[in-house]
Amino acid sequence: MNQFDKTNISDPFVSKxxxxxxxxxxxxxLSFAVKxxxxxxxxxxxxxxxxxxxxxxxxxxxxxxxxxxxxxGGKFQGKTKSDELAYSLIGVNSFYGTPLNPKAPDRVxxxxxxxxxxxxxSGLADFAIGTDTGGSIRVPASNCGVWGYRPxxxxxxxxxxxxxxxxxxxxxxxxxxxxxxxxxxQVLLAENSxxxxxxxxxxxxxxxxxxxxxxxxDKITPSxxxxxxxxxxxxxxxxxxxxxxxxCNWLFEQLGFLLSTEIWNTFGAWIxxxxxELSSGVEYNLHGYAESANRKVIQSSxxxxxxxxxxxxxxxxxxxxxxxxxxVDLAPRLDEITPDFLAGEYIPRAMGVNAISSLSCTPxxxxxxxxxxxxxxxxxxISGYGQDMSLxxxxxxxxx
Amino acid sequence: MNQFDKTNISDPFVSKxxxxxxxxxxxxxLSFAVKxxxxxxxxxxxxxxxxxxxxxxxxxxxxxxxxxxxxxGGKFQGKTKSDELAYSLIGVNSFYGTPLNPKAPDRVxxxxxxxxxxxxxSGLADFAIGTDTGGSIRVPASNCGVWGYRPxxxxxxxxxxxxxxxxxxxxxxxxxxxxxxxxxxQVLLAENSxxxxxxxxxxxxxxxxxxxxxxxxDKITPSxxxxxxxxxxxxxxxxxxxxxxxxCNWLFEQLGFLLSTEIWNTFGAWIxxxxxELSSGVEYNLHGYAESANRKVIQSSxxxxxxxxxxxxxxxxxxxxxxxxxxVDLAPRLDEITPDFLAGEYIPRAMGVNAISSLSCTPxxxxxxxxxxxxxxxxxxISGYGQDMSLxxxxxxxxx
Numbered sequence: 044m045n046q047f048d049k050t051n052i053s054d055p056f057v058s059k060x061x062x063x064x065x066x067x068x069x070x071x072x073l074s075f076a077v078k079x080x081x082x083x084x085x086x087x088x089x090x091x092x093x094x095x096x097x098x099x100x101x102x103x104x105x106x107x108x109x110x111x112x113x114x115x116g117g118k119f120q121g122k123t124k125s126d127e128l129a130y131s132l133i134g135v136n137s138f139y140g141t142p143l144n145p146k147a148p149d150r151v152x153x154x155x156x157x158x159x160x161x162x163x164x165s166g167l168a169d170f171a172i173g174t175d176t177g178g179s180i181r182v183p184a185s186n187c188g189v190w191g192y193r194p195x196x197x198x199x200x201x202x203x204x205x206x207x208x209x210x211x212x213x214x215x216x217x218x219x220x221x222x223x224x225x226x227x228x229q230v231l232l233a234e235n236s237x238x239x240x241x242x243x244x245x246x247x248x249x250x251x252x253x254x255x256x257x258x259x260x261d262k263i264t265p266s267x268x269x270x271x272x273x274x275x276x277x278x279x280x281x282x283x284x285x286x287x288x289x290x291c292n293w294l295f296e297q298l299g300f301l302l303s304t305e306i307w308n309t310f311g312a313w314i315x316x317x318x319x320e321l322s323s324g325v326e327y328n329l330h331g332y333a334e335s336a337n338r339k340v341i342q343s344s345x346x347x348x349x350x351x352x353x354x355x356x357x358x359x360x361x362x363x364x365x366x367x368x369x370x371v372d373l374a375p376r377l378d379e380i381t382p383d384f385l386a387g388e389y390i391p392r393a394m395g396v397n398a399i400s401s402l403s404c405t406p407x408x409x410x411x412x413x414x415x416x417x418x419x420x421x422x423x424x425i426s427g428y429g430q431d432m433s434l435x436x437x438x439x440x441x442x443x
Numbered sequence: 444m445n446q447f448d449k450t451n452i453s454d455p456f457v458s459k460x461x462x463x464x465x466x467x468x469x470x471x472x473l474s475f476a477v478k479x480x481x482x483x484x485x486x487x488x489x490x491x492x493x494x495x496x497x498x499x500x501x502x503x504x505x506x507x508x509x510x511x512x513x514x515x516g517g518k519f520q521g522k523t524k525s526d527e528l529a530y531s532l533i534g535v536n537s538f539y540g541t542p543l544n545p546k547a548p549d550r551v552x553x554x555x556x557x558x559x560x561x562x563x564x565s566g567l568a569d570f571a572i573g574t575d576t577g578g579s580i581r582v583p584a585s586n587c588g589v590w591g592y593r594p595x596x597x598x599x600x601x602x603x604x605x606x607x608x609x610x611x612x613x614x615x616x617x618x619x620x621x622x623x624x625x626x627x628x629q630v631l632l633a634e635n636s637x638x639x640x641x642x643x644x645x646x647x648x649x650x651x652x653x654x655x656x657x658x659x660x661d662k663i664t665p666s667x668x669x670x671x672x673x674x675x676x677x678x679x680x681x682x683x684x685x686x687x688x689x690x691c692n693w694l695f696e697q698l699g700f701l702l703s704t705e706i707w708n709t710f711g712a713w714i715x716x717x718x719x720e721l722s723s724g725v726e727y728n729l730h731g732y733a734e735s736a737n738r739k740v741i742q743s744s745x746x747x748x749x750x751x752x753x754x755x756x757x758x759x760x761x762x763x764x765x766x767x768x769x770x771v772d773l774a775p776r777l778d779e780i781t782p783d784f785l786a787g788e789y790i791p792r793a794m795g796v797n798a799i800s801s802l803s804c805t806p807x808x809x810x811x812x813x814x815x816x817x818x819x820x821x822x823x824x825i826s827g828y829g830q831d832m833s834l835x836x837x838x839x840x841x842x843x
Contacts, residue, residue: 065739068742082708100712100716101712102708102711102712103711103712103715104707104708104711104738105738107610107704107705107708107741110704110738110739110741110742111741111742111745113739114739114740114741114742114743115742196597197597197610197804200609200610200705200745201609201610202606202608202609202610202704202705202708202709203705203708206602208602209600209601209602210597210601210602230742232749233742233745233746233748233749234749235746235749235750304507304510304602305507305600305602305603307503307504308482308502308504308506308507308602308603309602311502311503311504312500312501312502315503316500338504338505338510339465339466339510339513339514340514341507341510341511341514342468342510342511342514342515342630342633343514345511345600345633346633346634346635348633349632349633349634349635350635404597
């Protein structure tokens with residue numbers, strides 16, 4: 044199978060062994076799917092990797108997040124495809140095929156929660172659980188035109204979820220509507236309220252707007268105008284919000300380095316001992332970035348992350364929200380995906396934007412607001428740490 | 444070897460392969476040890492368990508927290524013993540012996556960071572890294588008469604650290620002095636400041652005082668008087684701070700159940716597939732609690748945890764600190780440790796107190812303030828989430 048063969052479109056599901064809800068609850072009547080890096084009892088958690096499957100056995104119990112959804116009345120529909128080792132934002136898997144992007148069939152779905160996004164966008168599930176470390180919920184949600192949510196880091200249990208880079212790993216969701224997303228997040232966050240924080244103003248992050256594709260900017264203008272009508276707004280650069288040296292390129296470099304160091308903690312011994320089957324792309328990333336990251340300078344990068352996190356937290360604590368396009372480029376066409384493309388600017392540009400939330404531990408929501416040339420466009424909002432339910436309420440109000 | 448043989452006192456170290464600092468830094472001149480559930484490159488991370496060692500290979504890189512300390516000038520002295528699978532608060536390991544409690548040689552050191560506490564209390568290291576899920580730093584720090592710190596959940600990277608129950612797992616430290624603890628935490632939290640939060644008052648947690656051994660209460664009175672001299676103080680029950688049904692027994696039940704569910708996610712498949720060698724005590728806990736926890740009621744317990752966390756957070760956000768004895772019982776004598784003792788009230792009483800921080804994600808510090816009958820007594824303080832450096836500064840001021 045050739046990962047660059049654009050005809051290699053596949054079912055978003057890995058398996059379709061359903062599980063009935065344990066009891067009635069808030070999620071009555073809703074069906075969901077779960078990404079294949081989250082444990083479902085008695086099925087090997089495949090991680091989008093034949094090398095992983097061949098060296099691991101099946102879990103004996105479901106991940107905690109899956110138990111929560113079954114506790115609350117949700118019906119489990121099956122497991123969805125992941126990019127190999129969840130180590131990509133593209134959504135192309137050379138071993139198992141590329142889940143369809145139903146809103147833009149000639150475009151990639153985005154990854155690594157590719158099957159989850161595809162299943163929701165295709166109407167095969169009301170919502171789906173995925174994971175987001177450096178954008179793996181947000182990018183596919185935007186590409187496939189569905190709602191996507193990365194929670195405050197640590198807010199949802201990762202027990203029974205395969206680790207990638209624990210300081211950044213989150214369990215998040217993709218949903219057909221904001222109302223479904225709100226119900227599901229209330230269950231996963233185990234919150235009894237819809238959030239009590241009022242937001243005083245929205246800050247457009249100028250760096251991201253400046254980087255964005257013209258077509259994206261044109262199409263989100265009505266949404267931005269609507270925000271301006273109902274909220275106090277301002278436009279600031281990241282350098283003004285945080286520190287003078289901060290921009291998306293700097294954020295990409297910090298996040299890329301810190302992810303690399305933790306990813307080698309996660310996979311190093313396995314790679315060395317098991318010599319698992321890997322695609323050439325993942326093999327290159329693991330050896331070229333993760334293994335070769337200079338661990339003697341971790342501390343300075345962690346200090347930079349913490350300073351950024353503190354500045355973002357201080358800025359947002361007064362009831363502000365950040366707003367920017369979820370991705371600065373439209374979903375790439377399937378026939379664009381070549382080794383040269385993957386080594387180019389698309390990934391650094393996407394990761395630099397994703398890094399705002401990944402590095403600051405804050406929650407981020409992306410909502411589908413438009414299409415450009417038939418390709419979905421997502422708009423993102425970030426609130427302060429822990430204000431997850433309030434952020435979702437805000438977006439649902441915005442969307443009515 | 445008999446785990447109940449009180450003569451089975453052993454070296455706190457598992458291995459003594461030292462690593463020189465990568466570069467000079469804030470930790471110049473300080474030596475440290477690392478608990479044997481934290482990766483050190485090229486040595487199998489043993490988890491206090493021969494069954495674990497026999498089924499795992501050595502990591503290829505150090506845990507992120509170890510890299511941070513080496514980056515900052517610390518000298519690594521070796522790896523310290525852990526209770527089997529970090530699944531105990533006692534400090535007795537039937538396979539590898541019980542690290543000496545040098546301050547009270549006829550008493551247990553406490554666990555599961557038993558070797559780390561013993562090494563620090565014995566002067567074999569200036570500080571040591573351990574982990575704390577349900578009290579595994581706090582109890583041994585108190586028993587051995589050293590400073591101990593459990594950080595805000597998620598504040599220190601757990602990459603390269605063996606998981607037990609991820610929603611509760613933290614990397615924490617044991618230190619000979621508050622000043623050393625402050626330096627080390629500044630490095631591990633990657634913070635450039637000593638904390639800027641001022642605390643307005645100290646709240647004595649009445650439930651814990653009511654449960655405490657008379658000898659402990661007598662000996663901490665001077666410390667409490669000193670706090671009353673310099674701070675506004677009040678005494679409240681947990682039910683007044685949070686909700687009417689909350690007390691330490693309820694907290695123990697919630698924490699015990701939630702730990703059990705996540706621990707079975709961590710170990711279930713390994714136990715089933717590898718049938719590892721386990722002590723009878725751990726075997727009983729794994730099958731009697733972890734495997735048999737009713738997963739169909741996880742959600743109600745997670746909602747109870749979140750409600751408790753929100754109430755504690757609201758109470759502390761105005762600059763309050765909680766204060767109570769770290770343990771309500773003196774460290775048990777070695778000759779007391781029998782199966783009957785372990786099935787008795789000691790563990791539930793200890794865990795009920797530890798659960799205040801474990802369930803609310805808040806940081807907790809324990810400082811050695813007295814001895815009762817020659818046995819160290821620790822006093823604990825909890826601040827709001829993320830106020831770690833301020834909490835340490837407060838305790839250092841208190842101690843001068």
